[in-house]
Amino acid sequence: MKVGIDFGTSFSLPAALINGTPATLLPGGQYGVPSVFYFDRRRNILIGEAAQARGEKFPRNVVRNVKMEISNPNQKTFTLDGKTFDKKQIVGHILGEVKQVALIGIEHRQLVSQEIDGAIISVPAAFNLRELNLIREAAQDVAGLKVFGFIREPVAAAIAYFNAPAGEDDKTILVYDLGGGTCDVAIVRSDKNSDEWYKVIDSDMLRIGGRDWDKLLGELIKRKCREQVPDIEFDLKAQSKILDVAIGVKHTLSRLDKAFAELELDDEYFEVEVTRAEFERITRELLQETMRMVDKLKSRCRTKIDYVVCVGGSSNMPQVRAAFEKNYPDIEIRLFEPEKAIAFGAAIYSEHVTEENYLHDICKFSYGAKYIQNFNRYRDPDRLRIFNIIYKGDELPASGESTSYSVDDGADTHIEIYESECTKKIYLPEDGTHIGEIEIRGLKGSRKDDATILTVTIDRSGLMNLKAVDERTGKTARVEIKLKDF
C-alpha cells in the first residue's frame, strides 16, 4: 500500500486511498501524531501523545516543532537527559511512529494490503535541497520508510480539493495553508483535458505559523498574570505551561468572543480573560505578513482566481477568512478539510507520482557551480563566481549541464555547489548558499584537461540527480554530492 504523509510542525498525519477515496490511517479517535520527541534514561524514547504528556512535566527532555529546526544553524543537535540526538534521528523517530500508527490504522480498517510499500511526504512550498534530503534520509535510514517523492503542502491540498466531491475541474485556485510552523501558498490549475492535469502556476512560503500566534498570546497571558502578581517569575516549566494554556485559549477564540486562561503557578491561581479582539490585535502583523505574500503571488501570476481554498489548522481562526473577505471581496473563500487536506492530497498523489502528465510544477531555487571566471586568462581566486546550471522557475524535472576540466591524469574533480534565488547566469558567491560538493571520480585513462560534462537534474520532488560523462572517451564517471550539514 502507498501512503501519503503530512509531516507537520505540530501534527503528522498518514493517509491512503481506500477504494478510490482518501482516508486517514489512524486508530479510532486519534487526531494525528503530535510531532513531539521525548527522551529520558528511564523511559527511553517517547513520540507523539506520550511524548507530549511527559514533556509537560519535564520540558527539558522534549523537542517540539522539530520540522522548523531542521535548517536552524544555531541548533545542530539536541541534548536530552545527557544524551545527544541529531536532527535526522529525531525526524526519523517521528516518521517511524507515523508509520507504526498507519500500520495500526490499516489493521483496524481490515484492509487487504497490510504492508506499506512507501510514502509521498508533503513539505512546505520552499523547503530547500538540504531540508528535503534530511527528511528523505531520516525516513529511509531511521524509520525504514521508502520515500517515493515529495509534494509541496499547498499543492497536495489543491489536489485533495479538486478530487473532493465539491471540487470542479477547469478551475484555478489559490491555496492558503496556515499550519503550525509555515504559511504556504500556491496557485494551481486543474484541467483534466489538457496535457497537464494539475499545473502549479507559482507557490511561496513564509516561516510563520500557529506557533508564532501561540508565542504572542503566551506573552499577553504573562503580562496579565503580572498585573495580578507583579514580581512573578516564569521558569521553563511555567513557560511551557503558559504555552499549552495559550494554545487552548487560541482554539476557544476561534469559536467564542472571549476565553479564560486558567493557570496554577508558584502556588498562585490565575484566571485571566482574553478577548478575540485583543488576540487579533496582537497578532495582526503576523496575519498581514502572510496576506502580503498572497498579494505578491497573485500579482506575479496575473491569472484569474476562481476560489481561495484555506487549509491548515490555523485557517480555523476567523481572522483568516475576514482578511481574505476584506482584501478580495470578489473571490469566494472556502475552508476545506483544514487538518486533513494535505495528507489526502499526498495520498492521492502517491498513486500518480510516476505519471508524467499528472502534476507540473516549477523549480523553487537556482543551482550553480563555483568556478574562476576566465580561468585560462586570470587564474585569480578573486574572480570566483557561481555559474547557474538550473534556474529558479524552470519547469520540473529541470536539467542543465556544466563542463569542468581535469587538473591531472585520472584526477578526481570537486565542484562546489550553490543554491540561491538568483536567476542571473553568473553571480557572486555571497549572493547564494554553499550547500555542498559534487565529486566526480577520475576515470582510468582520463587525461589532464579532459572535459567532463556534468548533468544536474532537479526531479519533480525537488531532489538532485547527477550524471558525469568524459567528453573524449564517452565513459560515465562516478559522481555524487556531499551536502553540508546545517
Ligand SMILES: Nc1ncnc2c1ncn2[C@@H]1O[C@H](COP(=O)(O)OP(=O)(O)OP(=O)(O)O)[C@@H](O)[C@H]1O
Ligand atoms: N480551531 C483552531 N483555532 C486556531 N488554531 C487552530 C485550531 N485548530 C488547530 N489550530 C492550530 O493549527 C496549527 C496546526 O495546524 P496543522 O496541523 O495544519 O499544522 P502542521 O501541519 O503541524 O504545521 P506545518 O504545516 O506548518 O508544518 C497549530 O498551531 C494549532 O494550534
Ligand SMILES: [Mg+2]
Ligand atoms: Mg501542515
